[in-house]
Amino acid sequence: MRRFAATFVAVIAVFSGLAMSSAEEGAKVDVIKLSEGKITLPAPASWERKQPRTRIVEHEFAAKGPEGTSPARITLMGAGGGVEANIDRWVGQFRQKDGSSSRDKTKVERAKVGDTEVHVVDISGVYQDSPGGPFAGGRVIPREDYRMLAAIIVTPKSGHYFIKMIGEADTVEANAKAFREMLTKLNVK
Template sequence: MKLTHSLVLAAALISFPLPAFSENQETFNVAEFTFKYSDPWVRQQPSSGMRAAEFTYDHEDENLEDIDIVFFVFGGTAGGVKANMDRWIGQFEGTPEYKIEEKEMNGTEVSFLTASGTFMESMGGGPFSGGEKKAMPDYMMLAAFIQGTQQAVILKLTGPSESVEALKKDFMSLATSPFTE
């Protein structure tokens, strides 16, 4: 697997301010963190008991696929950042392109993953089932691992690269919202 520790994302965040939230901003809590969101994120009922929160990114451009983001909470370190990042990268066929960025935000360790390639989607039973998988070429994953004082919060989304690329800034705004005013 090709690992690229990159400051490109950090430089992009410094160069381009994160989008401001609209006036109809709402908040929700996951573990000890308060996240802020607004349109085009649409809150959904979590589709499983393992999910702490779930949203759909409603693209204005009808040529782009709407993308679901899922929030998970796990006790302790949830197996650690490296083990989770390795597992997520392993959900792609072969050697995907990926970048990992680690940041400290207001005293909290936050790790970000961007991966792209052919995603192997689980066809029932979830990623741990070992069941049949469907190849999804030209897919991208964005994930954030936020290590809280007693729990880890994970944000993760996957979809067609063009659709995910179009929401990257809004993903970063959502993922970093507990650490901004």
């Protein structure tokens, strides 16, 4: 009887552990919903959800980088204007230390995720941070060795959506793979 009881307890412990690890794994998936749930994608487990700093931002996250670096800021929001106009605006938020053109150093990729067009923009340099937002005017803080990895999701029914990760270049690099993997799981209804 003792052997049965010990075996029973061991089996329950194993199944409880499996159930807990499955629940923990399930809890790690933070599904980001845009356009009233018509656009969804999973946030990388390493990103920490934050309260958006401004009302225009629908979702905000922080992504940690290598030791000694600051977290990158990730924002998701609906967008107005055309794809090229927004890319030009983002390029204008960067300058190069050597005086060369930021546009020439910007990488833009156009891809399809299912039937959805996605433009991925990668810019590095001195970021002209405008704490009040790009249209607020006011003081600008130059942030050296920064990088923006961003995506413009183009949908016929829901319009354009931005996903932007901005931070120290090393931090953005540490999170670039997770950012791109997230885009491959984009679902548009």
